[in-house]
Amino acid sequence: MKILGINCAGRWTNVGLAINGNIIGERNLELGRRQSEELPLITADLLDEARMTMSDLELLAVGVGPGYYTGIRAGIAYGAALAEALLLPVVPLSSLEIFIWDLKDRYDCLVPVFKAKRTHCYAAVYDSRKGAAAVPPAFVSEDALLQTLKGYPDAVIVSPDVAQYGRLRESGCPVIERESASGGACAQMGWIYAAKALSPREVQAQYLREPDIGPTSDL
Secondary structure, eight states, rough: OEEEEEEEESSSSSEEEETTTTTEEEEOOOOOGGHHHHHHHHHHHHHHHTTGGGOOOOOOEEEEOOOHHHHHHHHEEEEEHHHHHTTOOEEEEEEHHHGGGGGTOSSSEEEEEEEEEEEEEEEEEEETTTTEEEEEEEEHHHHHHHHHHHHTTTEEESSSOOOGGGGGGEEEEEEEEOSSHHHHHHHHHHHHHHHOBBOOOGGGOOOOSTTTOSSSSSO
């Protein structure tokens, strides 16, 4: 199965291709607000490099958040429109899980953390041994996240925003600082979660909060 993965929820734009779960190409670029105009060009370039065309694609995988509002909208809009035109289903993926996907073979417990606002962040806890979220993605205060981490002594925090949440280093958990997810991982996840595919019109963003509103869920 040939899968195109698209994730624009973070500061970087991630686009990848996978065939039967094997990554064959990816682009990870810091595009700012140029995502909407650049996505078609990046996708075309990646397909050309793989000697594939749009008609070869069989499934799309799209990061639906949480993360940056504009990026989430851009990724879903392009991915859903492309899937609609090609009559393909879409696998919606958590941008938090995409961010740590390639680390699951190295760590038993991973906690991706994204910037949300001053005292809050987006976070989840993933149990690599069970292949599932022990704590699902949430908009959570730094204090509440620190409390949650007490129950996961083997957790490893992975974040591009550690400088904003300095107290996370006080949790005693190792911290991995990284800027970007992997477009290839996004496409690979589409293969793993293919059974969760939806029609393009059913795909919804996972914002987890409204702009400048307090927590809607907690860890």
